[in-house]
Amino acid sequence: xxxxxxxxxxxxxxxxxxxxxxxxxxxxSCIELSLEDGGVVVLDAGSGIRxxxxxxxxxxxxRIHLFLTHLHLDHLEGLRFFAPLWDERVTLDVWGPSSxxxxxxxxxxxxxxxxxxxxxxxxxxxxxxxxxxxxxxxxSGGISxxxxxxxxxxxxxxxxIDTGKSSVAYLxxxxxxxxxxxxxxxxxVSGAALAHGxxxxxxxxxxxxxxxxxxxxxxxxxxxxxxxxxxVVGARHLVLFHHEPDHSDRTLERLEDRARELSGRDGSPPTxxxxxxxxELP
Amino acid sequence: xxxxxxxxxxxxxxxxHLVLILAREFASNLATPTLIADARGRLVxxxxxxxxxxxxxxxxxxxxxxxxxxxSFAPRTSDAVPIPAQRRPARIALDEQRAAHQRYQVTSADGxxxxxxxTAFPLFAHADEFVGIVAIFWRS
Numbered sequence: 001x002x003x004x005x006x007x008x009x010x011x012x013x014x015x016x017x018x019x020x021x022x023x024x025x026x027x028x029s030c031i032e033l034s035l036e037d038g039g040v041v042v043l044d045a046g047s048g049i050r051x052x053x054x055x056x057x058x059x060x061x062x063r064i065h066l067f068l069t070h071l072h073l074d075h076l077e078g079l080r081f082f083a084p085l086w087d088e089r090v091t092l093d094v095w096g097p098s099s100x101x102x103x104x105x106x107x108x109x110x111x112x113x114x115x116x117x118x119x120x121x122x123x124x125x126x127x128x129x130x131x132x133x134x135x136x137x138x139x140s141g142g143i144s145x146x147x148x149x150x151x152x153x154x155x156x157x158x159x160x161i162d163t164g165k166s167s168v169a170y171l172x173x174x175x176x177x178x179x180x181x182x183x184x185x186x187x188x189v190s191g192a193a194l195a196h197g198x199x200x201x202x203x204x205x206x207x208x209x210x211x212x213x214x215x216x217x218x219x220x221x222x223x224x225x226x227x228x229x230x231x232v233v234g235a236r237h238l239v240l241f242h243h244e245p246d247h248s249d250r251t252l253e254r255l256e257d258r259a260r261e262l263s264g265r266d267g268s269p270p271t272x273x274x275x276x277x278x279x280e281l282p
Numbered sequence: 283x284x285x286x287x288x289x290x291x292x293x294x295x296x297x298x299h300l301v302l303i304l305a306r307e308f309a310s311n312l313a314t315p316t317l318i319a320d321a322r323g324r325l326v327x328x329x330x331x332x333x334x335x336x337x338x339x340x341x342x343x344x345x346x347x348x349x350x351x352x353x354s355f356a357p358r359t360s361d362a363v364p365i366p367a368q369r370r371p372a373r374i375a376l377d378e379q380r381a382a383h384q385r386y387q388v389t390s391a392d393g394x395x396x397x398x399x400x401t402a403f404p405l406f407a408h409a410d411e412f413v414g415i416v417a418i419f420w421r422s
Contacts, residue, residue, distance in 0.1 A: 149300035191297070
């Protein structure tokens with residue numbers, strides 16, 4: 001095993017606790033990559049990063065790299081409650097998309113200031129460094145992470161993780177249909193280079209088709225577009241991600257049925273992302 | 283360290299910069315003739331409205347060097363003086379990374395002489411990240 005990928009949060013937009021979301025989870029986006037050398041990489045800091053943080057401290061993890069796809073709250077809100085941040089023994093490197101206007105640090109620190117939060121970032125005991133997402137692949141512990149801008153309101157990236165033997169594409173907030181998915185060269189399809197031939201594709205599938213029709217331009221995909229994108233890029237296994245907060249577990253299962261209907265019988269059937277889901281990557 | 287082929291896999295299928303993808307989508311929905319070139323000066327797209335002016339479909343022409351493309355239309359002043367490449371708006375936007383505007387005559391691929399006004403401007407994703415240009419043709 002080179003990498004263990006664990007989903008700690010896959011809900012979109014806002015945390016959704018309650019009896020209707022027990023099975024697939026209500027925490028917002030957060031993925032853990034446990035590397036063979038003991039290193040830990042975290043993708044996004046939605047509310048799922050809170051239980052992850054407790055787990056990391058219990059495991060004695062002291063060095064963490066956090067890669068943010070973008071700074072919408074559902075991908076950032078958990079950072080303030082990330083236990084390693086409040087431990088002086090921890091070193092945390094935070095990577096995120098650069099902005100034409102403000103640096104990553106300045107934009108993130110807005111979430112650590114009144115009236116949004118009572119504690120100033122100066123009082124955070126962990127050693128924290130902020131970096132713009134690397135323009136070249138970033139390598140550590142036998143993996144490389146490639147970031148590229150993708151279609152979503154505001155500066156937003158997707159990530160591709162390569163182990164040398166397998167690959168994962170993580171595009172949790174992505175609306176490629178806005179610039180077209182089918183019928184054009186792949187280099188013109190948002191996110192296609194990141195997801196090309198990926199063994200595992202975690203992709204935004206927030207809406208049913210009729211829901212999407214009323215939300216075009218909001219930055220998210222219909223299940224049909226997620227399946228179409230997966231086909232265009234030749235991904236081997238599509239994992240439906242960024243669940244709509246109004247979708248109960250049963251509704252999500254209908255979404256999965258729809259994805260499988262659209263996907264046809266070839267290849268691995270699409271599956272719903274679920275909190276606690278683990279993928280072992282060679 | 284990863285095997286080189288793993289890195290090459292991403293590079294060989296590199297996505298156009300998102301700003302170019304958005305510019306193309308924007309242009310494809312405009313009735314105003316518009317072309318897009320990348321930061322290296324390669325013409326990567328022109329829209330259907332531009333096809334009507336230029337007399338050649340983009341699908342037939344494909345990507346090419348901007349100078350090669352503009353030269354094929356023999357741009358010249360109203361006095362029939364050829365306009366050198368470096369004085370054409372698209373080349374100014376590319377080389378000097380500033381907006382430029384000019385009226386000139388062209389002979390398009392269908393042999394018809396046309397008077398056009400061209401506005402070209404650079405695209406910056408960040409202050410230090412030049413990703414290409416947009417050129418718009420205003421028909422008289």
